[in-house]
Structures are given as C-alpha cells and as structure tokens.
Amino acid sequence: MKVIELKNVWLWYGKKKIILEDINLDLEEKTFLTIIGPNGAGKSSLLNVISGLKKVSFGEVYVFGKKLCRKNIVEVRKEIGYVAQNYLIDKKLPFLVKDIISLGRFGKLGFFKNLNYEDKIIIDEVISFLKIDSLTEKPIGHLSGGEFQKVHIARVLVQQPKILILDEPTSNLDPKSQYELLDIIENIYKQKNITTICVTHILNHIQSCCNKIILLKNGKIISSGKPDEVLRKDFLSNLYECEVQVENIDNKRHFHIDPIHP
Numbered sequence: 001m002k003v004i005e006l007k008n009v010w011l012w013y014g015k016k017k018i019i020l021e022d023i024n025l026d027l028e029e030k031t032f033l034t035i036i037g038p039n040g041a042g043k044s045s046l047l048n049v050i051s052g053l054k055k056v057s058f059g060e061v062y063v064f065g066k067k068l069c070r071k072n073i074v075e076v077r078k079e080i081g082y083v084a085q086n087y088l089i090d091k092k093l094p095f096l097v098k099d100i101i102s103l104g105r106f107g108k109l110g111f112f113k114n115l116n117y118e119d120k121i122i123i124d125e126v127i128s129f130l131k132i133d134s135l136t137e138k139p140i141g142h143l144s145g146g147e148f149q150k151v152h153i154a155r156v157l158v159q160q161p162k163i164l165i166l167d168e169p170t171s172n173l174d175p176k177s178q179y180e181l182l183d184i185i186e187n188i189y190k191q192k193n194i195t196t197i198c199v200t201h202i203l204n205h206i207q208s209c210c211n212k213i214i215l216l217k218n219g220k221i222i223s224s225g226k227p228d229e230v231l232r233k234d235f236l237s238n239l240y241e242c243e244v245q246v247e248n249i250d251n252k253r254h255f256h257i258d259p260i261h262p
Contacts, residue, residue: 001029002065003163003195004050009059011045011219019045021219023059032189032196032209037216038240043199044085046216047167050197051080064162078108081161081194083153085168097143097151098136101127104158126157129191130184146177150184157188164188166198170205182207203236203244203255215239227253 004027011020020042027033035043048054049061052073061068063076081104105119115123127133132150135143143151149169156164166185170178186207189196200206206213206227213230215223223235231253236244243258 002026003029003063005060005062006049007060007062009049009061010057011042011049011054012057019219020049020056023049023221025214025221025224027195027197027212030193030195031212032207033198033212033214034206034210035197035199035214035216036201036203036206036239039201040218041216042219043201043216044167045219047082047165047197047199051082051165052077053082078159079162081156081159081164083149083156083164083166083169085171092141095140096136097132097138097140098123098127100140100151101136101154101158104155108159122160123158126154130154130157144177145173146180149173149177149181153181153184153188157192162195164194164196166196168199168201170200170202178205203231203257206231206253208252 004025006023006025009020009023010018012018023046035046037043045054049056050063052061052063052068064079066072066076068076102115102123105115105123106113109115109119127136130150130153132147132154135147135151140148140151153169169185170181173181182205185196185198186209188194189207189209198207198210210227213224213227214221215230215235217239222239223230231246233244233246236246236255240257245256245258247254247256
C-alpha cells in the first residue's frame with residue numbers, strides 16, 4: 001500500500017528560485033526511507049511538502065491515498081508525526097517534561113480537550129518505551145540536548161502517528177547522544193512498524209534498518225532505490241562533489257570523504 005505519492009512536484013519561491021524540481025516519489029507502508037544530500041539540497045523542503053506544511057507550486061501530493069488539499073490537510077496531518085530539526089520552545093517556561101509530552105495527544109485530539117484515562121495510558125507507555133521515566137518531573141530547562149530530543153520524540157509518538165518524519169534528528173548533539181538517539185529511532189521502527197522518513201547529512205548515520213535511499217541535489221532526486229543500489233562511490237561522489245569512499249566492514253558500511261585540496 002502506498003502511503004505517500006508525489007507526482008511531478010515543483011516548489012519555487014518567487015519567479016526564479018527553484019527549491020524542488022519535478023519530484024516523483026512512491027513510498028510503501030512500513031518503509032524506512034533516508035534522504036541524504038548536501039546543505040541546500042531541498043531536504044527539509046521535501047519533508048515539509050510531504051507533511052503538508054508547504055503547498056507545492058505544481059504537481060500533486062497524495063498521503064494515504066488522499067490528494068492533499070485544504071479540506072483534508074488537518075486530518076491527514078494528525079497521522080504524521082514530525083520531529084523538526086529545531087523544536088522551538090522557550091526553555092525558560094515553567095513546563096515539566098510530562099507536560100510537553102502530553103501536548104502530543106492534543107495534536108491528535110484537538111486543543112481544549114481533556115485527556116482521559118486512555119490518553120494517560122498511551123503517554124505512560126511511550127515514556128516507558130523510551131526509558132525516560134526519570135525525566136518526567138524535570139523542568140524542560142534542565143534537560144541536556146540529547147534528553148530534550150528524546151522528549152521531543154516522545155511528544156510525537158503519543159500522537160500515535162502512522163508516518164514518522166525526522167529532520168536531522170542528531171544535529172547539535174554530542175557523539176554519545178547521537179548514537180543513543182539513532183538506536184532509539186531504529187528501535188521505534190522495528191517495534192512500532194511505523195513508516196519512517198529520516199533526513200541526515202551524515203553518511204555514517206544511515207541506519208541498518210533503512211530499506212530505501214534518496215539522493216537529493218539542487219532540488220532534484222538524482223538517484224533512489226535500495227541501499228545497495230544507491231550507496232555507491234560514484235553516486236555519492238557526484239552527490240557531494242568530492243571523493244567518497246565506501247567500505248564494508250563486518251557487514252556494515254563505512255564512509256570516508258577524502259579531503260579536498262586546492
């Protein structure tokens with residue numbers, strides 16, 4: 001079953017600045033898609049189009065078989081959990097972690113609703129699943145970057161989305177927190193069977209459970225397919241315009257970008 005379909009999608013600003021160019025994409029249910037590309041390739045814009053946060057300039061976007069339009073966008077977006085690159089919240093506000101996580105249920109139910117017993121069970125299960133019980137009574141301003149990102153993901157998961165979108169989820173984290181978060185994302189995919197779309201610019205952060213890759217450059221998909229088909233030296237070197245070495249060690253890919261000398 002196709003959960004996402006983009007047909008000849010273009011996105012531009014003004015009359016000349018093209019952000020996305022003739023994007024065609026089919027995504028089957030329970031796929032783990034990774035989108036990679038250099039800065040300015042249009043990765044975040046593509047996520048925004050898929051999630052309905054940006055209206056396309058030309059083309060069609062289908063989610064769960066429904067063409068995105070003004071009439072259905074609110075209902076469709078309730079089924080999409082979006083972990084943005086920068087979750088804007090003032091950490092000086094007097095909110096506890098459990099308050100921030102609970103906000104995810106309102107995204108599903110609508111604001112001005114009261115959380116019932118079932119909602120609270122869902123929240124407790126997500127907190128337990130992510131092993132962040134010890135954080136729930138902490139003020140959000142007391143969290144580390146890695147802890148805050150886990151809370152952000154928990155807030156999205158209590159929404160019970162059918163599609164999980166992550167925009168460079170490890171950015172601005174230290175190496176230990178990065179790999180903890182990558183393990184969490186892989187665990188979510190394997191145990192929850194959620195269709196997942198993850199953007200990264202770090203090749204070594206492409207997870208082993210990923211089963212589809214898109215290479216995006218200058219707003220165009222220059223290659224897509226299974227990891228073995230796409231994660232090749234020639235394709236990646238063309239993508240980043242420098243020499244990229246690909247090695248397989250213990251059945252795991254390792255990438256090395258050769259330094260560029262003038």
